[in-house]
Amino acid sequence: MTTPILTVEDLRIAFGPVTALQGLSFELEPGRALGLVGESGSGKSAAALSLLGLHRGTRAEVGGRILLRPRSAEADAIDVNAADDVTLRSIRGRELAMIFQEPLTSLDPYHRVGDQIAAVHRLHFASSHEEARKKASAALAQVGIDADAKYRAYPHEFSGGMRQRALIAMALVLEPRVLVADEPTTALDVTVQAQILKLLGRLREEIGLSLILISHDLAVVGGNVDDVLVLKNGAEVERGPVREVLAQPQHTYTKDLLAAIPRLDAELPVRPAVSSDVLLKVSDLNVVFPGRRGATETRAVDGVSLELFQGESLGVVGESGSGKSTLGRSIVRLQKPTSGRIEFAGRDLNAWRGKALREHRRDLQLIFQDPASSLNPRRGIGDSIAEPLIVHGEKDRATLRAAVDELLERVGLDRSLYHRYPHQLSGGQRQRAAIARALILRPKLVVCDEPVSALDVTTQAQVVKLLRELREEFELTLIFIAHDLAVVRQVSDRIAVMNQGRVVELLPAAQLHEAQDPYTRTLLEAVPELPVV
Amino acid sequence: MTAFLLRRLLSAVAVLLIVAAVVYALFYLMPGDPASLACGKRCNAAELAQVRQTMGLDRPVYAQFWTFISSIFVGHGYDNGVGTVWCSAPCLGYSFQSDLPVTQLLTQALPVDVSLVSGAAVLWLSLGVGLGLFAALRPNGLRDKVTTFVGLTFGSIPIFILALLLLLIFCVWFQILPFPTFVPITQNAGQWFENMLLPWFAIALTFAGNYLRLTRAGVLESLGQDHIRTLRAYGYTERRVVTRHAVRGALPTLATMAALDIGGVLAGAVFTESMFGFPGLGKLMVDSASNIDLPVITGVTLLASFLIIVANTAADLLYAVLDPRVRIQ
Numbered sequence: 001m002t003t004p005i006l007t008v009e010d011l012r013i014a015f016g017p018v019t020a021l022q023g024l025s026f027e028l029e030p031g032r033a034l035g036l037v038g039e040s041g042s043g044k045s046a047a048a049l050s051l052l053g054l055h056r057g058t059r060a061e062v063g064g065r066i067l068l069r070p071r072s073a074e075a076d077a078i079d080v081n082a083a084d085d086v087t088l089r090s091i092r093g094r095e096l097a098m099i100f101q102e103p104l105t106s107l108d109p110y111h112r113v114g115d116q117i118a119a120v121h122r123l124h125f126a127s128s129h130e131e132a133r134k135k136a137s138a139a140l141a142q143v144g145i146d147a148d149a150k151y152r153a154y155p156h157e158f159s160g161g162m163r164q165r166a167l168i169a170m171a172l173v174l175e176p177r178v179l180v181a182d183e184p185t186t187a188l189d190v191t192v193q194a195q196i197l198k199l200l201g202r203l204r205e206e207i208g209l210s211l212i213l214i215s216h217d218l219a220v221v222g223g224n225v226d227d228v229l230v231l232k233n234g235a236e237v238e239r240g241p242v243r244e245v246l247a248q249p250q251h252t253y254t255k256d257l258l259a260a261i262p263r264l265d266a267e268l269p270v271r272p273a274v275s276s277d278v279l280l281k282v283s284d285l286n287v288v289f290p291g292r293r294g295a296t297e298t299r300a301v302d303g304v305s306l307e308l309f310q311g312e313s314l315g316v317v318g319e320s321g322s323g324k325s326t327l328g329r330s331i332v333r334l335q336k337p338t339s340g341r342i343e344f345a346g347r348d349l350n351a352w353r354g355k356a357l358r359e360h361r362r363d364l365q366l367i368f369q370d371p372a373s374s375l376n377p378r379r380g381i382g383d384s385i386a387e388p389l390i391v392h393g394e395k396d397r398a399t400l401r402a403a404v405d406e407l408l409e410r411v412g413l414d415r416s417l418y419h420r421y422p423h424q425l426s427g428g429q430r431q432r433a434a435i436a437r438a439l440i441l442r443p444k445l446v447v448c449d450e451p452v453s454a455l456d457v458t459t460q461a462q463v464v465k466l467l468r469e470l471r472e473e474f475e476l477t478l479i480f481i482a483h484d485l486a487v488v489r490q491v492s493d494r495i496a497v498m499n500q501g502r503v504v505e506l507l508p509a510a511q512l513h514e515a516q517d518p519y520t521r522t523l524l525e526a527v528p529e530l531p532v533v
Numbered sequence: 534m535t536a537f538l539l540r541r542l543l544s545a546v547a548v549l550l551i552v553a554a555v556v557y558a559l560f561y562l563m564p565g566d567p568a569s570l571a572c573g574k575r576c577n578a579a580e581l582a583q584v585r586q587t588m589g590l591d592r593p594v595y596a597q598f599w600t601f602i603s604s605i606f607v608g609h610g611y612d613n614g615v616g617t618v619w620c621s622a623p624c625l626g627y628s629f630q631s632d633l634p635v636t637q638l639l640t641q642a643l644p645v646d647v648s649l650v651s652g653a654a655v656l657w658l659s660l661g662v663g664l665g666l667f668a669a670l671r672p673n674g675l676r677d678k679v680t681t682f683v684g685l686t687f688g689s690i691p692i693f694i695l696a697l698l699l700l701l702i703f704c705v706w707f708q709i710l711p712f713p714t715f716v717p718i719t720q721n722a723g724q725w726f727e728n729m730l731l732p733w734f735a736i737a738l739t740f741a742g743n744y745l746r747l748t749r750a751g752v753l754e755s756l757g758q759d760h761i762r763t764l765r766a767y768g769y770t771e772r773r774v775v776t777r778h779a780v781r782g783a784l785p786t787l788a789t790m791a792a793l794d795i796g797g798v799l800a801g802a803v804f805t806e807s808m809f810g811f812p813g814l815g816k817l818m819v820d821s822a823s824n825i826d827l828p829v830i831t832g833v834t835l836l837a838s839f840l841i842i843v844a845n846t847a848a849d850l851l852y853a854v855l856d857p858r859v860r861i862q
Contacts, residue, residue, distance in 0.1 A: 088768075089770065092767055
């Protein structure tokens, strides 16, 4: 047994009266990978930040010891929690490097990517500009970014996956011993997630990096760590070698986490009979965004045709930029198509104007990805849910209140939440409220645009189940847009796979494993799989 | 970029035309007769008609307006009663009251405001941004509270009170500075500087408070952002995080505001000029308005509008330079 690099003893974190973490202990040996798993609120991110002493200067009180073994064998271990600011800064990045959940915003928007990485090198090694530049280029190359072409790019010119790679390069340039990755792939598409996880695995092999991988998703952690530690409400519920924990979970919470993972081999639920009446017919739809300053135009949706039957649920799957959201927005007439025709219940959608259009909007509703920003933060959720009814002419307060109460209950929210503001609710509760708002007008067609992507797996499973139930009860026709095939499969009768604005494959959910298109196969392979146990 | 500037130039011409027309229309509709004012109290009908004709007021208003516009490009001859004065292009009319072409009045007044704004802007920017950073380094601490309070205090004193206070302290009590009179920089740079000091501070102290608040708020907002957390996680000192990175988030707003404020002062600092008796555009504006000197009013208004348009364009360009995500189109 080797001496651990990092020894955490009885780590406790409290934000005022709220306890985030109550006594976490673990050891990390060189080259090993530890997974910290739990839902939001389990204290896993607070724990990650404390490893680098990032709670310093905030309201958080951190107790316990975080012992880091220095590089030279003779020196004493450093307690991150007790170290002075200068020591702490010399450890940050150099010994323990961290990458974050929000790759889109974690790079400085005002500086070139390469320069940001070089600056970190200069800070720790007092290196010359030229040397730092070389190191930064090498680090970029290491994470698969063409340093010659991209060194001088700004973060906004990078995709989410590229930005996370750049952040990993920033970590690598200092040759740290431990990488703390806090939900590094949660904000990314499954395909990009697969690439980033593969990259982390490769770096562990190549440079013997120790890894602490934090996620709400056991499937993400499962294939990429040696040991796993499950957290719930700030306390450890289970730990052990990953294979043992996955094969024989002891605690019910771990079992719940495992059960919540959307799996491609899960049995499909019984579908309600689909009628043969066509509710929606899209023919040769094109949406083109004009190019700016001589740049080429973007064909977001490129000649899409499809039919949707009354009561059917169609899954639309693809990566960011595949045009799936633009398609969804065109169908509810939030986006004007460049050409093509959309027929709803036999009538041309584009022919509606003014009052007729407003009337028809009742039938078409949209649920957004991020309920935190799609609900008005300055209104109680009850009022937000009631608003569509008010817009459509309902004035009687008692009727409104009764309708909202009924729907709140139906989506699994307590009536007492009527006056709560969105920030006072959890992510899952907010999305339930958003669903209630979409359903209050009793629409015929609901377009769900990535409705569960921002949620933990456990919450995801609950919301998916709710959508399935509501679909039957309200006789809804659904369009379910997501980047994860395993998620889409749970709610769809048929699945349309989109790539670069086109539908490359359209097939029944039950026959997904028979997919022919190479792009569909890529998506299938990107779904994180638990290691075979 | 070229297309952007060209479009801006075209819209500037349109705006200036409208401004000129509005000023003309306003004074045409207003009661009061510039001719009888110019003629004086003891003026009989024949003399008045004579004055009216020399001033060109006997012609219909659109014809007067047309003369005004065309003389910008080709110049115009004015009969001032003694002989004909040729006002060469770009001619903005002739002030019969001061017996000078308007352009000459403007070119005399503008250096005053350029002098005022050049020093004042340097002062208010360094004071405002510097103190804002100072305050943001320890938010809600004593130094933050004191600097914010002082900034707010100066910002809320009307500039004519502040100017009086400065005059009282430095010229009357301690007598370390002369009573300011405007000395052109070309005449004596040292005296220019000495005389400008008080007006500079008067303007800068009133403006600095705003910049302090903007800087502080912008820095504190940036400090909560994800990319700042990344810097901290890589061992940057808090001072460097604030002064090199967090301040970047506040810069675009600061630069926009600075460009607009500089444009505003250039276009006439009425209070400062009159408190210190400086013959700038603001004073020219007030004087011409009380004398109903229509050509001067039009000229000053046009120049002020032009300066403000330039300031706005500069603000937009600066914003794009300072934020790589913004592209001019």
